[in-house]
Each structure stands twice: as structure tokens, then as C-alpha cells.
Amino acid sequence: MKVANPTSRDIADLAGVSQATVSRALRNSPLVREETRNRIQAIARELNYFVNRNAAGLRTHQSNTIALLLFDETGGKDAQINPFFLSMLGYITRSAAELGYDVLISMQQLTDDWHIEYQASHRADGLILLGYGDYMTYREKLQALSQANTRFTIWGPTINEQPGHSIGCDNVAGGLLATRHLLGTGRRSIAFVGNTTRRFPELAARYQGYRLALDDFGLEARPELRVDENDLRDLGRRGIEQLLENGQEFDAVFAVTDAIAIDAIHALQENGYDVPGDVAVVGFDDIPLAAHVTPTLTTVRQDIREASEALVKGIVGLIEGDPVESSLMEPSLIVRESCGAKA
Amino acid sequence: MKVANPTSRDIADLAGVSQATVSRALRNSPLVREETRNRIQAIARELNYFVNRNAAGLRTHQSNTIALLLFDETGGKDAQINPFFLSMLGYITRSAAELGYDVLISMQQLTDDWHIEYQASHRADGLILLGYGDYMTYREKLQALSQANTRFTIWGPTINEQPGHSIGCDNVAGGLLATRHLLGTGRRSIAFVGNTTRRFPELAARYQGYRLALDDFGLEARPELRVDENDLRDLGRRGIEQLLENGQEFDAVFAVTDAIAIDAIHALQENGYDVPGDVAVVGFDDIPLAAHVTPTLTTVRQDIREASEALVKGIVGLIEGDPVESSLMEPSLIVRESCGAKA
DNA sequence: CTGAAAGCGCTTACAG
DNA sequence: CTGAAAGCGCTTACAG
Numbered sequence: 001m002k003v004a005n006p007t008s009r010d011i012a013d014l015a016g017v018s019q020a021t022v023s024r025a026l027r028n029s030p031l032v033r034e035e036t037r038n039r040i041q042a043i044a045r046e047l048n049y050f051v052n053r054n055a056a057g058l059r060t061h062q063s064n065t066i067a068l069l070l071f072d073e074t075g076g077k078d079a080q081i082n083p084f085f086l087s088m089l090g091y092i093t094r095s096a097a098e099l100g101y102d103v104l105i106s107m108q109q110l111t112d113d114w115h116i117e118y119q120a121s122h123r124a125d126g127l128i129l130l131g132y133g134d135y136m137t138y139r140e141k142l143q144a145l146s147q148a149n150t151r152f153t154i155w156g157p158t159i160n161e162q163p164g165h166s167i168g169c170d171n172v173a174g175g176l177l178a179t180r181h182l183l184g185t186g187r188r189s190i191a192f193v194g195n196t197t198r199r200f201p202e203l204a205a206r207y208q209g210y211r212l213a214l215d216d217f218g219l220e221a222r223p224e225l226r227v228d229e230n231d232l233r234d235l236g237r238r239g240i241e242q243l244l245e246n247g248q249e250f251d252a253v254f255a256v257t258d259a260i261a262i263d264a265i266h267a268l269q270e271n272g273y274d275v276p277g278d279v280a281v282v283g284f285d286d287i288p289l290a291a292h293v294t295p296t297l298t299t300v301r302q303d304i305r306e307a308s309e310a311l312v313k314g315i316v317g318l319i320e321g322d323p324v325e326s327s328l329m330e331p332s333l334i335v336r337e338s339c340g341a342k343a
Numbered sequence: 344m345k346v347a348n349p350t351s352r353d354i355a356d357l358a359g360v361s362q363a364t365v366s367r368a369l370r371n372s373p374l375v376r377e378e379t380r381n382r383i384q385a386i387a388r389e390l391n392y393f394v395n396r397n398a399a400g401l402r403t404h405q406s407n408t409i410a411l412l413l414f415d416e417t418g419g420k421d422a423q424i425n426p427f428f429l430s431m432l433g434y435i436t437r438s439a440a441e442l443g444y445d446v447l448i449s450m451q452q453l454t455d456d457w458h459i460e461y462q463a464s465h466r467a468d469g470l471i472l473l474g475y476g477d478y479m480t481y482r483e484k485l486q487a488l489s490q491a492n493t494r495f496t497i498w499g500p501t502i503n504e505q506p507g508h509s510i511g512c513d514n515v516a517g518g519l520l521a522t523r524h525l526l527g528t529g530r531r532s533i534a535f536v537g538n539t540t541r542r543f544p545e546l547a548a549r550y551q552g553y554r555l556a557l558d559d560f561g562l563e564a565r566p567e568l569r570v571d572e573n574d575l576r577d578l579g580r581r582g583i584e585q586l587l588e589n590g591q592e593f594d595a596v597f598a599v600t601d602a603i604a605i606d607a608i609h610a611l612q613e614n615g616y617d618v619p620g621d622v623a624v625v626g627f628d629d630i631p632l633a634a635h636v637t638p639t640l641t642t643v644r645q646d647i648r649e650a651s652e653a654l655v656k657g658i659v660g661l662i663e664g665d666p667v668e669s670s671l672m673e674p675s676l677i678v679r680e681s682c683g684a685k686a
Numbered sequence: 687c688t689g690a691a692a693g694c695g696c697t698t699a700c701a702g
Numbered sequence: 703c704t705g706a707a708a709g710c711g712c713t714t715a716c717a718g
Contacts, residue, residue, distance in 0.1 A: 018705045050464040054400035055695035058710045086429045121393040361689045398711035401694045
């Protein structure tokens with residue numbers, strides 16, 4: 001009676017029907033009489049039978065699986081994933097599950113060559129790429145994917161020439177929001193710490209927003225208040241030190257990421273400045289730490305949940321042949337202490 | 344020449360060999376002459392051919408995939424995964440990849456019934472369970488898994504009666520480490536805030552360590568300095584308030600998790616106590632926040648990387664039939680400011 | 687060293 | 703509504 005690893009044939013024997021009918025019943029086919037269907041499903045449940053996904057996938061050419069490829073920035077040394085992407089993971093997993101897809105995760109390095117392997121090997125029906133925002137660097141990889149007819153969605157800036165579907169944050173709007181807020185609280189000498197080149201299109205867009213906000217106020221973006229570095233590590237500290245060494249006066253800092261902003265706050269404090277009394281600071285991302293540093297960090301938040309769901313809907317749309325569109329999420333300002341707007 | 348979705352038969356035709364030889368060559372079988380093997384592999388590479396995992400899995404009854412089941416504490420409301428587990432994810436993924444396994448992630452709720460589905464459906468060869476440390480609560484689930492012959496490893500306390508393989512932290516040693524350190528800096532009235540019951544075996548073990556350390560010093564664990572609550576939320580604050588209301592005098596607190604410790608520090612500060620001047624505080628876990636609160640938190644760290652690798656090795660061992668043993672990781676003390684040992 | 691053949695466990699047209 | 707049959711693309715004894 002109890003079979004160790006039951007197959008649909010075992011269920012069929014027990015139910016006194018053909019194996020084909022079992023298959024239909026388990027997929028809830030309306031072709032099977034309800035009574036028969038219930039009987040078969042009851043037996044399957046009792047035997048702890050589950051459809052062999054390998055066999056089903058072989059027939060249907062589907063895996064009902066999405067591969068989530070996280071770009072490994074550390075090059076394999078450390079396995080600490082960017083916390084921002086990590087926080088998307090939960091939402092991605094959940095919305096994939098709601099649509100009937102499993103999520104396979106993989107950390108990929110730039111030298112890895114197996115991005116296309118996932119779909120070609122039928123392990124996944126499509127890919128979600130996190131951390132490949134810098135189009136210039138990943139161009140060849142993305143084009144190879146595209147040429148291999150791999151379905152993929154990217155979290156990152158939407159660029160016209162870029163192949164594939166992408167979901168991103170409206171970084172221009174975010175930079176505008178942050179800078180306008182600082183202007184609104186009376187700050188007029190706002191330093192920018194980050195990067196403004198094509199190397200980091202998302203950061204460049206935030207700078208654009210910064211400029212637009214200044215423009216609106218009839219102010220100019222002063223180049224001497226701009227810290228523009230390719231290496232983002234420790235940039236908060238280095239940026240502040242650079243500004244101070246150059247004798248610049250400023251009453252606010254717009255840092256392109258929270259990590260940089262928090263680093264900058266520490267550097268300011270160590271140099272005897274009060275934040276936000278002397279210098280207001282606004283970041284970008286709203287990482288968990290932002291609410292816990294002293295002073296708590298005012299920042300621009302991207303709706304991670306909405307973004308995650310859009311990514312999943314995007315890739316599932318591509319898989320199932322529904323029309324999908326690249327889109328931008330609207331960021332919002334989270335006002336805390338570091339900008340001085342709150343008591 | 345170029346085939347859209349090439350199969351091993353296409354490769355065989357192009358190479359002028361049988362499909363069986365292609366299969367052997369791609370698996371690096373020594374049965375195939377080297378020259379032939381190289382020729383076949385070159386053709387496969389050129390056509391972007393990858394073995395269909397569904398077909399291979401159907402034949403071999405393997406998926407080369409591990410399912411990572413994260414217990415969803417929020418019951419589906421929020422998809423924010425416990426950051427401690429999230430930080431294990433990277434290491435788990437990487438070491439699984441090194442052993443040739445993919446990782447499928449899933450967030451499960453207590454009511455979900457599909458834990459065994461992963462292996463039964465041949466989607467995964469085994470499971471890693473994170474967040475199922477409270478054996479009493481999950482007992483039935485774990486036993487069901489065990490009865491279905493599902494291979495699994497758990498991160499959590501090792502209990503004799505518990506089915507399956509488990510990797511945990513030596514929580515007794517951790518509690519000992521924390522308490523001994525406080526004693527070493529001259530503190531003598533050390534409050535314990537947490538839980539000491541079987542409901543949270545890991546926390547109970549930390550309390551045991553606390554007692555052992557006091558014992559070693561010829562001190563008694565005073566019950567009036569023990570806060571023992573089942574609800575861990577806001578316990579830091581509630582615990583401190585409870586101690587103060589009861590008029591207890593204490594010069595140190597060992598909090599059973601960092602979250603509780605940080606909460607306790609805030610409560611102490613709001614009640615006019617200086618940390619660590621008046622009261623020293625030590626936590627447990629070394630969450631990212633610990634290094635960023637004021638004062639920075641002295642805590643006990645579990646080696647996440649080592650633990651992750653042990654989990655993967657454990658489940659792969661079970662899958663491949665190698666002998667595996669449950670084991671305990673040695674925690675280490677991270678000395679920061681909140682214990683007063685540092686300037 | 688290589689090939690012909692069986693079979694893994696499904697899904698789905700086709701026939702009734 | 704149900705069954706018999708083909709076939710998805712591999713792996714691996716078996717035979718040579």
C-alpha cells in the first residue's frame with residue numbers, strides 16, 4: 001500500500017484509472033470527472049505524492065523557476081551581499097511564490113560566464129539581475145544574454161540602448177527631492193558627494209536632480225562643492241576631508257548613498273562640526289542603519305517592495321508572453337534628524 | 344549549423360558521433376577518447392549547449408539543488424527576513440556553489456504544509472532550515488519531515504530527541520564568555536534579561552553559561568536580577584523598567600540578544616543611567632547595528648561563515664551519503680564600548 | 687573507446 | 703470523461 005517514492009502510475013493503480021487520468025486530475029483538469037478527481041487527489045495526498053518536477057519540466061519545457069543573479073561586488077572574497085539587494089530578496093521570493101515560481105539564487109562574479117546557463121539548462125525560465133546597474137561595465141554580458149534569447153529583468157537605470165527589461169528608481173526625482181528639501185530648510189551651500197559620470201548612471205541621475213533643484217532656486221551647482229570619485233569606499237570621510245582641506249564652506253551635504261552619508265556624518269563630527277547644527281546631511285537608500293545612527297539620517301527611500309514586485313511581474317510577463325514595460329519607481333523623502341528639519 | 348535550442352543529439356550529429364558519446368564527453372567520462380571529448384566540448388560551447396537539467400535529473404533522480412527554507416516570522420505580512428539569516432545566505436549560496444549545488448529559497452509559514460514537497464517533487468535533494476530553532480514549536484513539522492525521509496539540516500540548538508542533523512552555536516560557552524568578561528571588569532551585580540525556559544533552548548543555554556561564570560567566581564545567580572519573559576519584543580525596555588521598579592541595584596546587564604541589549608541601553612539612558620559608566624551591557628549575536636549604536640555594543644559573535652559552511656557540508660553529506668555529525672560552533676567575544684572595558 | 691537501446695515519469699494530442 | 707501511445711532529452715548498463 002505505502003510506496004516509498006510513488007509515481008503517478010502508483011496512484012493510477014490504487015485509484016483504478018490510467019496514469020494519464022492521474023496526471024490530468026492532479027493538474028485540476030476540467031476534463032476529469034469531479035468525483036474521480038477528488039478520489040485521485042485524496043490518494044495522492046495520503047501517499048505524500050508530488051509530481052516529479054524533472055519529468056514535468058522535461059515534457060513542458062518549463063521549470064517554473066526564476067534565477068536571481070546577485071552581482072558579487074567583493075569578487076569572491078567576502079560573501080556579504082549588498083544589504084539593499086538582500087532586502088529585496090524577501091519580497092521577490094514572496095511575489096514569485098504567489099505567481100507559482102520558485103527562486104534560485106546565485107552570486108555571480110564579473111568573470112563568470114554562466115549567466116546564460118540557467119535558462120539554457122532549463123533550470124530557470126528567466127533571470128532577475130541585481131547589481132548590474134552599471135551598464136557600461138556589464139554591457140557585453142547583457143548583450144550576450146540578449147543574443148542567447150535569455151529572458152531577463154534588471155534592477156537599475158533604464159537606458160535606451162540597453163537590451164532587456166528593466167525596473168529602476170527615478171533617481172533624478174530622488175536627487176531633486178533631497179536637494180529641494182535642504183534648500184527648503186534654508187541651506188544654500190550644499191555639497192555633493194558621490195559620482196557624476198556614466199560609470200554610475202544611477203548616481204549621475206541623482207546629481208542631475210541636485211542640479212535641477214538648485215536651478216529651480218536660481219542657484220548654481222558650484223563645482224568646488226562637488227566631490228566626484230570613482231571609488232565609493234570610504235567616500236564619505238574622504239569627501240568631507242577633501243572639502244575641508246580645500247577650505248570650502250558649506251552648510252549641507254547631499255550624499256548619493258546612505259553609506260556615504262553616514263560616513264560623512266562621522267567625519268564631520270570628528271572634525272568638530274555639529275550635524276545638523278552646522279551641516280545638514282541627506283542620504284539616499286534608507287538602509288536599516290539610517291534610522292539608528294546619531295543623528296538619525298534623513299534620506300530618500302526607494303520602495304523596495306514595489307520594485308521587487310515589478311521585477312517579478314516583469315520577468316514572469318516575459319516568460320509567459322505578456323506585454324511588459326520598463327518602468328521607474330517614484331522615490332520618497334524620509335525626514336529624520338540629520339537635515340535639521342525636525343527638532 | 345546554428346540550432347535554436349540544441350540537444351545532445353544535435354551535438355552528436357555535428358560531431359559525427361552517437362548521442363551517448365556526447366553525453367559521456369560532456370560529463371568528462373574517461374571512457375571517451377580525449378580528442379573526441381575535446382571536439383565534442385568545443386562544439387557544445389560554440390552552440391551554447393547546456394545539458395537539460397530536467398532530463399538529466401529525471402534519469403539520475405537528482406536535482407543538485409538545495410532548498411533553503413526560511414521561517415517567515417511575520418506570518419506573511421512583511422517580507423523582511425531576519426537579518427541574521429539573511430547574512431548567512433551569501434555564505435550558504437557560495438559554499439553550495441563550490442560543491443556543485445544550486446540554492447532554491449523559500450519563505451515558509453508555520454501553517455504551510457509543503458516542507459516535504461521540495462524533495463518529494465525532486466526540486467531539491469535536501470533542505471536547510473533557518474529559523475526553526477525553537478524545537479518545541481516545530482516539533483511536528485520536523486518529525487513529519489523525518490518520517491518522509493527528507494534530508495535536512497537545521498540551524499539551531501542540538502537536542503538529543505530532535506530528528507535530523509543540526510548545526511548550532513555553543514550558547515553555553517557564549518553566555519560564559521559574556522558574563523566572565525563582565526566579572527573581569529569588576530562588575531558583580533549582573534542582571535540577566537531574556538528567557539531561561541525550554542521554549543527557547545538557545546537562550547536557556549546562554550543563561551546556563553551566565554550561571555557557570557558566576558559559579559566560577561563564587562557568586563550566586565540572584566533570581567531577583569533575572570528577567571525571564573516569553574515575549575521577546577521590547578524586552579530590553581520592559582526588562583530594565585521591571586528591574587528599576589523593583590528597586591534592584593545592578594552594575595551590568597547581560598542581554599540574551601543584541602536587539603534586547605540595544606533596547607535596554609536606550610531604556611537605561613532614558614532613565615538617567617550612563618552606559619557603561621553606571622551599567623555595563625553585553626549582548627549576543629553581533630548584528631550589524633551593534634557596531635553603530637552609541638555606545639557601541641560589546642557582544643558575542645557567532646561565526647556566520649563557518650556556520651553556513653557547516654550547514655551546507657551537512658546537507659551535502661546527507662545527500663551524498665557521507666557521514667555527518669551535528670556540531671557546535673565556538674562563539675567569540677567582541678569587545679566594544681558598552682561594557683566599559685575600552686576607553 | 688563507442689554505439690544501440692532502454693527507461694526515468696511525466697503531459698498531451700488523438701481516438702473513442 | 704477516459705485510455706493508449708508517443709515523446710520530452712538525457713544516463714547508463716550491455717554488447718562489441
